[in-house]
Amino acid sequence: MSDVPATVDVLVVGGGSAGAVLAARLSQDPARTVLLLEAGRVYAADAYPPALLDADRIADPDHDWGYTSRGTDQAPQLPTPRGKVLGGSSAVNACVALRARAADFAKWGEHGVEGWSYDDVLPAFKLLENTPTGDDAYHGRSGPLAIRQRADSELTPSLRGFVEASVAHGFKRVHDFNGAEQNGADGYPVDVVDGVRQNVGLVYLTAEVRRRPNLTIRGDVNIDRVLFDGTTATGVLAADGTEYRGREVILCGGAYGSPAILLRSGIGPAADLTELGIPVVADLPVGQRLQDQVGYYNAYALAPGHLEMTPAVGSLLWTASSEAVGDELDLHVTATHLMDGSFSPTGGAIVLMAALVQPESTGTLKLASRDPGEAPLIDGNFLGTGRDARRMLEGVKLGRAIARNPVFSPFFAAELAPGDTVTDDEALSRVIAANPAIYGHPTSSVPMGGPGDPWAVVDSIGAVKGVSGLRVADASIIPEVPSSTTNVTVIMVAERIYERVYAS
CATH class of the missing domain: 3.30.410.40 (Cholesterol Oxidase; domain 2)
Structure with a gap:
């Protein structure tokens, strides 16, 4: 990992199940400089603590954002675990490796998104996977993520x-x-090998990948907001006042982190932003269609x-x-x-x-204040x-x-x-x-959608509407919560966006 260049080609915010994948894939091109900023700790690939390696332990308090959320009127404050570490929630989850179903992707298509049918995404699912079992028509044998059928x-x-x-x-x-x-x-199919959780920080950001001179990874960097020149993103501002510059910014903070950063950046419902004294950059329905199971x-x-x-x-x-x-x-x-x-x-x-796993109820995510150290207000509306x-x-x-x-x-x-x-x-x-219990698969707080979708915040390749140089690529852009657990599908989303936007 080199020193941070003054301006990188791509600045990735969040090293979880999407951000780690994108950082690894983007830095395959030695001519492209990539900076990955993670709010949690960055462990070396061979130095993750036992609590994060043990597949039988979940939601480690030393690597958690400490969020709570409203579930129902009778349960107004539920613990809402999210991983805060390189690897994100993939480092603290239950290791279930289920894909979204074909019927789930058909629902995505109803929002006017293109390139996300089951036939479109199956190659990406196969690309990310290595598994010794199952039909070759559905499974990959040599990808980064080890998946094993119990x-x-x-x-x-x-x-x-x-x-x-x-x-x-x-x-x-x-x-x-x-x-x-x-x-x-x-x-279950699980991403576990010999009892060890295979989080994305291990399997995508290997020691070899981290040695690339064009890839820089920084931990303990909590991002306040995106910086703009007019409506063009030019970088991000950390909570400690440090500015990081990039020709393109990709938010991968997850279904809670990415919308919170967008809102603090002036991208969201104009009335809510004005009430908090945040100048409006783009009036978009950020945080208005949150879904969880x-x-x-x-x-x-x-x-x-x-x-x-x-x-x-x-x-x-x-x-x-x-x-x-x-x-x-x-x-x-x-x-x-x-x-x-x-x-x-x-x-x-x-x-x-x-x-x-297919709720019709939707919730919301809003800011409690402009302070990046204050947790957002999450309402699952279960x-x-x-x-x-x-x-x-x-x-x-x-x-x-x-x-x-x-x-x-x-x-x-x-x-x-x-x-x-x-x-x-x-x-x-x-x-x-x-x-109620939180199943822990939040999506749709920054949803993809076509021109006719009133809830859409980003287009079919994650580009934020109304601005340039800013993309979101994580669980937040999934337009309808799938009927599965979400981790493998989020990895697929990152693989697919890389393929569609950057691989050529």
């Missing part, structure tokens, strides 16, 4: 029992969620004799609710051991988390429609029914949450609304 022999007895109980309940065994079919149950933790004490909890992740049932539209698969029921066994009277626990509340209830009831299937019931000693006393739909609905 085999039955790797799953704990209770995780395997959840899959078998789902099949006994009438669902298919899928075998490969990243292949032709997703409707059914199996172990709501969940509920249905927890069980493992039965004595079945207390194994490694690996923690896990198994999945991916299916459609009774109110799903078309070929939507809008429900996940996940089985993991991410709950500490000390909370269980038997010393072992399993959580069947139901999640509504269960904001009656249909969302009904489908969420259906998912929780499905998980509880599978738990009570004779195939799975021998694996647990007691239901810890919500507990056997909660039996009717009305009571269960109240419990869900009061105890």
Whole structure:
């Protein structure tokens, strides 16, 4: 890593699942100077601490932004983990490596974006992946990100029992969620090798990549705002007053960080900016269509004799609710051991988390103030429609029914949450609304869209409308939250934008 040039060709803000990918790809051209600025710590590729390498540990407090958000009226302040380290949330997540489905990309197309159909993105998914299993038509063998399908022999007895109980309940065994079919149950695909989380800071920003003389990486640099000459981006201003100059700026701060930087830069709803005394550069609906997936933790004490909890992740049932539209698969029921066994009277626990992964509710992200050190105001607006509340209830009831299937019931000693006393739909609905869980896949706060989309902030290749020299490339530009976890799809978004804009 060299000293920072006075002006670089491309300045990338945020070294998470998109920014690390773009920095690695952009610096492949030795004639292009690239500066990557990360708000968190930058560890050497061989010096990540054990807490970030251990795939069974998530949301490490030493590498977190400390955000909270509103979930529902009954849950106004939920912890909202986001990774703050080179690697971003890929360094602290549950390592689930699910791709978005073809039906998800069809929804993106309804917003007028071009180049994001399933046929368009499949080559990028294959390019980023190395996996030894699955059909060659869907999978890559030599990409940076190692993805491994959990085999039955790797799953704990209770995780395997959840899959078998789902099949006994009438669902298919899928075998490969990243292949032709997703409707059914199996172990997860994960980006884990020998128990080690394969975050993007490790696999894209390798020691060899970091030695490139045209790539500079700086950590502990929190960005306040983008600098403009008129409506042309010329660089960024850090919270400590340092200016960094670039001929082009790419924001990769994620679904919370990127919109917050844009708003402080004068790009957002004009009335909100004026109220905070921020000069308006472009009046755009930044932060107005935030989406995330709501969940509920249905927890069980493992039965004595079945207390194994490694690996923690896990198994999945991916299916459609009774109110799903078309070929939507809008429900996940996940089985993991991410709950500490000390909370269980038997010393072992399993959580069947139901999640509504195709919500119609949208939330918002706004600034609390102009201070870059103050967290944004995040409102997930979970269960904001009656249909969302009904489908969420259906998912929780499905998980509880599978738990009570004779195939799975021998694996647990007691239901810890919500507990056997909660039996009717009305009571269960109240419990869900009061105890929502964040699935942790926020998108759509800076959404892509065509000329006819009133919510669009960026175009189909991430260029911010109404200005020049500024692009956003991360989860925030996804126009509709996909029905999957999002990490692999965000990596794909970065690969695709690099290919479409910079590779030629």
